[in-house]
Amino acid sequence: MSQNLPAAVTERSAADGETFAREVVNTYEPVILRGQVRHWAAVRAGARGDRAMAEYLAGFGGGRPLEVMIGAPEIAGRFFYNGDLTGFNFHRQQVPLGQLLGELLRYAEDGVAAPHALYANAATAPEHLPGWDADNALNLPTGDAPARLWIGNGTRVATHYDQSNNVACVVHGRRRFTLFPPEQIANLYIGPLDQTLAGPPSSMVDPDTPDLARYPRFEEAMAHAQVAELEPGDAIFIPAIWWHHVRAFDRLNVLVNYWWNAEATASPFGALIHALMSIRDLAEPEKAAWRSWFDHYVFGPDASQAGAHLPEPARGILAAGSPARTERLRAFLIRMLGGRG
Numbered sequence: 001m002s003q004n005l006p007a008a009v010t011e012r013s014a015a016d017g018e019t020f021a022r023e024v025v026n027t028y029e030p031v032i033l034r035g036q037v038r039h040w041a042a043v044r045a046g047a048r049g050d051r052a053m054a055e056y057l058a059g060f061g062g063g064r065p066l067e068v069m070i071g072a073p074e075i076a077g078r079f080f081y082n083g084d085l086t087g088f089n090f091h092r093q094q095v096p097l098g099q100l101l102g103e104l105l106r107y108a109e110d111g112v113a114a115p116h117a118l119y120a121n122a123a124t125a126p127e128h129l130p131g132w133d134a135d136n137a138l139n140l141p142t143g144d145a146p147a148r149l150w151i152g153n154g155t156r157v158a159t160h161y162d163q164s165n166n167v168a169c170v171v172h173g174r175r176r177f178t179l180f181p182p183e184q185i186a187n188l189y190i191g192p193l194d195q196t197l198a199g200p201p202s203s204m205v206d207p208d209t210p211d212l213a214r215y216p217r218f219e220e221a222m223a224h225a226q227v228a229e230l231e232p233g234d235a236i237f238i239p240a241i242w243w244h245h246v247r248a249f250d251r252l253n254v255l256v257n258y259w260w261n262a263e264a265t266a267s268p269f270g271a272l273i274h275a276l277m278s279i280r281d282l283a284e285p286e287k288a289a290w291r292s293w294f295d296h297y298v299f300g301p302d303a304s305q306a307g308a309h310l311p312e313p314a315r316g317i318l319a320a321g322s323p324a325r326t327e328r329l330r331a332f333l334i335r336m337l338g339g340r341g
Contacts, residue, residue, distance in 0.1 A: 038233030041135035046172035060129035108251035119152035173253030
């Protein structure tokens with residue numbers, strides 16, 4: 001591994017909603033927001049220790065059980081595939097909040113040297129911790145995105161991307177985010193697209209102990225990496241499609257995140273999968289021809305004006321984005337997929 005250390009993620013003090021939209025989201029770069037949620041009741045409770053944090057969370061009991069990822073001590077907190085990629089090195093179980101917190105406290109207070117890895121992931125507050133938002137409001141423009149809680153012990157989440165913008169807020173424990181720009185995809189050695197750990201595909205490389213003999217291009221990815229070290233009360237903005245590896249260091253860790261993308265009308269990943277089926281294996285001249293189409297209608301700088309030469313009523317699915325155009329596109333796709341297009 002190169003001796004060059006990854007760059008630090010740009011950081012700033014807590015932002016108001018207008019500043020966040022103008023100076024953070026619009027940059028399409030990750031940004032640390034120091035102290036963004038320091039005022040949260042949950043952060044203040046956690047400052048009194050693990051037990052106080054657990055007791056505060058337990059006060060929101062009564063919601064639905066949480067989906068908890070459970071891994072044996074041998075995985076050392078790294079949730080990943082099994083050896084031959086036919087499955088995973090953990091299992092999932094529905095666990096009531098109080099039971100999860102009790103087990104995490106037992107591990108922490110009894111000094112269990114090699115505990116099982118426990119991680120409740122993406123538990124939406126309204127369903128699982130009703131009442132959370134009353135004293136822990138984000139106050140940033142993230143649409144109607146619900147708060148999602150991630151509760152566990154010392155864990156590592158494989159490098160992955162999110163299709164939506166993300167604000168992740170550290171409530172308790174320390175977290176390290178290692179981030180890679182979207183264009184580093186070829187150097188991250190992405191795993192299966194249709195058998196994933198938790199939705200999006202993940203990198204096969206462990207950034208903490210990379211096997212450069214097996215994954216030599218990862219050294220180039222690390223040359224473009226950015227690292228964020230977060231404490232309770234800090235937040236980080238992660239733009240959509242940026243790759244990120246997340247490590248939680250302490251015996252009890254709590255994070256809250258918000259995913260949103262006001263402009264999303266369909267899944268770009270779904271379009272990629274359809275292109276794998278319909279374009280990737282064509283002869284090279286034909287692929288080049290279709291690349292011209294994609295540049296003209298999708299990726300080119302004037303793609304939004306591709307139908308400007310047509311009378312507005314005749315532009316159909318080439319019209320400017322709107323709910324009506326989205327419905328028209330969906331109907332057209334349904335006809336095509338049904339063999340009638």
